[in-house]
Amino acid sequence: MKAEIITIGDEILIGQTVDTNSAWIANKLNLIGVDIIRITSISDKKDEIFKALDNAKQIADLILITGGLGPTDDDITKTSLAEYFNTKLVQNKEVLKHVEQFVIKRKAWMNERNIRQADVPESCKIIRNKIGTAPGMWFEQEGCIIISMPGVPFEMKEMMTESIIPELKKMDSDLHIIHKIVLTQGWPESKLAEVLETWESNLPDVISLAYLPSPGLIKLRLTAKGDNQKLLENILKEQVGELERIIPDLICGYDSDKLEEVVGKLLRKNNKTISTAESCTGGNIAHLITSISGSSEYFLGGVVAYSNEIKENVLSVSKRNIVNYGAVSKQVVEEMAKGVRKLYKTDFAIATSGIAGPSGGTEEKPVGTTWIAVSDNSKVISKKYVFGNHRGRNIQSASLTALNMLQKLILEKEI
Amino acid sequence: MKAEIITIGDEILIGQTVDTNSAWIANKLNLIGVDIIRITSISDKKDEIFKALDNAKQIADLILITGGLGPTDDDITKTSLAEYFNTKLVQNKEVLKHVEQFVIKRKAWMNERNIRQADVPESCKIIRNKIGTAPGMWFEQEGCIIISMPGVPFEMKEMMTESIIPELKKMDSDLHIIHKIVLTQGWPESKLAEVLETWESNLPDVISLAYLPSPGLIKLRLTAKGDNQKLLENILKEQVGELERIIPDLICGYDSDKLEEVVGKLLRKNNKTISTAESCTGGNIAHLITSISGSSEYFLGGVVAYSNEIKENVLSVSKRNIVNYGAVSKQVVEEMAKGVRKLYKTDFAIATSGIAGPSGGTEEKPVGTTWIAVSDNSKVISKKYVFGNHRGRNIQSASLTALNMLQKLILEKEI
Numbered sequence: 001m002k003a004e005i006i007t008i009g010d011e012i013l014i015g016q017t018v019d020t021n022s023a024w025i026a027n028k029l030n031l032i033g034v035d036i037i038r039i040t041s042i043s044d045k046k047d048e049i050f051k052a053l054d055n056a057k058q059i060a061d062l063i064l065i066t067g068g069l070g071p072t073d074d075d076i077t078k079t080s081l082a083e084y085f086n087t088k089l090v091q092n093k094e095v096l097k098h099v100e101q102f103v104i105k106r107k108a109w110m111n112e113r114n115i116r117q118a119d120v121p122e123s124c125k126i127i128r129n130k131i132g133t134a135p136g137m138w139f140e141q142e143g144c145i146i147i148s149m150p151g152v153p154f155e156m157k158e159m160m161t162e163s164i165i166p167e168l169k170k171m172d173s174d175l176h177i178i179h180k181i182v183l184t185q186g187w188p189e190s191k192l193a194e195v196l197e198t199w200e201s202n203l204p205d206v207i208s209l210a211y212l213p214s215p216g217l218i219k220l221r222l223t224a225k226g227d228n229q230k231l232l233e234n235i236l237k238e239q240v241g242e243l244e245r246i247i248p249d250l251i252c253g254y255d256s257d258k259l260e261e262v263v264g265k266l267l268r269k270n271n272k273t274i275s276t277a278e279s280c281t282g283g284n285i286a287h288l289i290t291s292i293s294g295s296s297e298y299f300l301g302g303v304v305a306y307s308n309e310i311k312e313n314v315l316s317v318s319k320r321n322i323v324n325y326g327a328v329s330k331q332v333v334e335e336m337a338k339g340v341r342k343l344y345k346t347d348f349a350i351a352t353s354g355i356a357g358p359s360g361g362t363e364e365k366p367v368g369t370t371w372i373a374v375s376d377n378s379k380v381i382s383k384k385y386v387f388g389n390h391r392g393r394n395i396q397s398a399s400l401t402a403l404n405m406l407q408k409l410i411l412e413k414e415i
Numbered sequence: 416m417k418a419e420i421i422t423i424g425d426e427i428l429i430g431q432t433v434d435t436n437s438a439w440i441a442n443k444l445n446l447i448g449v450d451i452i453r454i455t456s457i458s459d460k461k462d463e464i465f466k467a468l469d470n471a472k473q474i475a476d477l478i479l480i481t482g483g484l485g486p487t488d489d490d491i492t493k494t495s496l497a498e499y500f501n502t503k504l505v506q507n508k509e510v511l512k513h514v515e516q517f518v519i520k521r522k523a524w525m526n527e528r529n530i531r532q533a534d535v536p537e538s539c540k541i542i543r544n545k546i547g548t549a550p551g552m553w554f555e556q557e558g559c560i561i562i563s564m565p566g567v568p569f570e571m572k573e574m575m576t577e578s579i580i581p582e583l584k585k586m587d588s589d590l591h592i593i594h595k596i597v598l599t600q601g602w603p604e605s606k607l608a609e610v611l612e613t614w615e616s617n618l619p620d621v622i623s624l625a626y627l628p629s630p631g632l633i634k635l636r637l638t639a640k641g642d643n644q645k646l647l648e649n650i651l652k653e654q655v656g657e658l659e660r661i662i663p664d665l666i667c668g669y670d671s672d673k674l675e676e677v678v679g680k681l682l683r684k685n686n687k688t689i690s691t692a693e694s695c696t697g698g699n700i701a702h703l704i705t706s707i708s709g710s711s712e713y714f715l716g717g718v719v720a721y722s723n724e725i726k727e728n729v730l731s732v733s734k735r736n737i738v739n740y741g742a743v744s745k746q747v748v749e750e751m752a753k754g755v756r757k758l759y760k761t762d763f764a765i766a767t768s769g770i771a772g773p774s775g776g777t778e779e780k781p782v783g784t785t786w787i788a789v790s791d792n793s794k795v796i797s798k799k800y801v802f803g804n805h806r807g808r809n810i811q812s813a814s815l816t817a818l819n820m821l822q823k824l825i826l827e828k829e830i
Binding site for chain 2: 012013014015016017018019020022023024025026027028029030036037038039040041042043048055210212276278282283284285286287289290291293294295296299300301302303304305306307309310313314343344345356357358359391392395
């Protein structure tokens with residue numbers, strides 16, 4: 001199946017909004033074997049919508065449209081589609097009931113605009129919008145499927161996940177596509193690619209590999225395509241097993257895992273607690289940990305010790321070590337980890353001290369130099385890293401590296 | 416001038432990369448009076464590039480292309496453009512010299528791929544790439560300008576800012592476009608729009624207004640367009656002054672200011688220091704403050720006090736207050752602010768305690784309920800807010816609200 005995505009909205013064309021919907025949709029469709037031929041963003045104008053549909057029908061048998069379904073006057077996608085498909089708008093009782101319930105729940109009143117949301121083109125199939133008021137629409141014309149969805153990302157995503165993707169999958173029930181994502185932490189892409197070269201070139205034809213890099217983390221996505229689901233699952237499992245043998249120390253999660261979530265689950269499972277003592281990461285590790293709902297069960301708190309006085313007074317780091325070795329040193333970061341673990345009475349602790357940049361580097365300790373320590377009740381393990389020159393990326397890389405060191409400590413793996 | 420943006424790259428069509436280049440370019444062009452008619456993303460295929468150019472020429476007199484200029488085999492934009500414009504590739508001595516210097520600086524060697532980067536279509540004007548090896552290209556054909564840039568965002572941005580925008584501006588030297596952005600914090604968009612309605616409807620015709628909302632912050636962008644620059648500047652200044660009279664307490668910065676930067680500058684100017692005591696924001700305020708380079712001059716550190724024990728033991732919050740009023744209360748958040756200010760010996764302090772959600776809410780204190788306190792050496796001021804249901808947005812909104820309260824305290828404004 002070949003598809004085009006059309007996003008409608010002036011806010012995209014004036015650069016006010018980054019179109020993140022298209023990438024999300026493209027990714028999901030790609031995963032079920034649909035090829036995206038083109039992505040087009042146009043303004044809220046009937047002529048533009050008509051022209052875009054005419055163009056899309058020439059190259060695609062599936063057209064996905066987002067945007068322009070809201071209740072205000074500049075939302076013209078629905079009326080334009082009705083005109084394009086030469087059909088009229090009729091009130092849909094079910095949609096009306098849904099809109100009413102939705103409005104009442106929010107302690108508001110039905111008005112003309114709300115009622116109009118229940119008017120839908122007669123010739124289309126309605127796609128339920130469980131979390132909003134504008135329904136989606138599914139048209140078919142001359143072998144081409146045209147689907148219209150709201151532009152609000154979480155409404156669009158719900159509609160895609162719950163209704164559209166299952167429906168599209170049914171159409172090509174012989175083709176099976178299975179994915180497995182392996183999260184790696186610790187090596188840059190180039191080094192990883194080098195070590196995996198032989199493995200990659202020997203992958204069976206039904207499997208393809210993609211590197212998805214982000215600061216501090218690289219995801220490997222394995223995709224298996226074919227007609228025998230059971231067989232594909234086995235091949236995929238075998239190759240993931242192979243990966244686990246080649247880079248056992250780099251793998252830190254699977255699929256949609258976030259590292260802070262993986263670590264959180266481990267702590268919860270083992271009924272253990274954690275605290276943080278952050279210098280260069282400036283609170284970002286605590287922020288990552290607490291971005292996970294329920295983290296209060298295992299995260300007791302942290303100290304952001306930016307100044308040396310706080311390292312000394314709050315975390316009990318010895319002045320002598322700071323003077324002799326500097327704040328960015330093995331000695332200091334280990335004392336920070338011990339200090340916070342004792343102060344907060346937790347099972348584990350993480351500590352960071354480094355030069356985030358862009359200034360503050362020296363010949364001996366260039367920008368990006370970072371000491372990270374993790375500790376439990378019997379030991380402290382620390383390691384030095386040299387990240388890059390970009391402050392934001394250094395902070396993120398150091399934070400994820402620290403979380404991964406903690407994971408290894410909990411799992412009693414070598415750090 | 417009417418423009419189309421074309422981004423080339425398979426990584427966009429499979430949803431691996433969000434196309435952020437287009438929004439950035441659209442925003443910049445919009446600011447110099449260019450209308451973006453369409454944004455199109457296509458794959459790295461010659462036929463697709465030809466088709467996209469044919470389509471674009473029908474609606475635009477300016478076409479901006481990004482992507483496909485790298486040194487690897489799948490980068491085919493340059494050869495495709497040479498063929499499209501019926502011209503041949505010739506080696507450009509200046510570009511070759513630049514590539515050589517670039518490669519040597521990185522302690523690498525020139526190879527065939529590098530040398531090929533200096534081959535450029537004979538009929539185009541070269542746009543210098545100061546921070547990369549692939550030059551930009553400026554073609555003109557039948558009154559249409561076609562510009563090709565690298566897809567690497569920071570190379571594209573440098574080229575746009577330093578070469579392309581100044582060049583395009585010259586073409587319409589009679590038109591002046593000036594912008595002023597006013598940052599507001601504290602009110603939702605709907606409330607802000609209501610209060611500004613009269614002012615907005617009385618704006619002079621040469622001025623247009625855009626609301627740019629993000630969690631915890633709304634930017635108001637005023638744009639003045641006309642042929643008399645001096646006059647436009649005066650009108651803009653007058654209207655910003657008017658805004659300052661209508662919403663004095665909401666304005667927290669101008670233009671590209673970030674709130675954490677504004678607060679940082681204020682602290683530095685007054686030679687004051689700050690510390691943070693965070694519960695619901697979980698380290699995010701410290702993270703925002705330390706994302707600014709040089710923040711170690713005024714930020715001494717923070718305490719993330721997720722558990723009540725840490726509020727008591729580290730921040731000296733009284734157990735009685737926690738038992739009587741709960742951790743999310745005026746009494747506790749004020750004690751947290753006082754506690755961290757004393758512990759860290761800083762001039763100012765910020766404290767937060769709230770229910771970030773999605774769980775943990777009660778009838779009396781629903782999810783989003785947040786107490787924030789700011790303190791100096793003579794007083795503590797606290798306020799209750801009720802944000803929304805989304806954990807991430809609640810954390811960000813509470814963090815920015817806290818920073819703005821601090822700004823007001825420093826400026827001796829009413830909170």
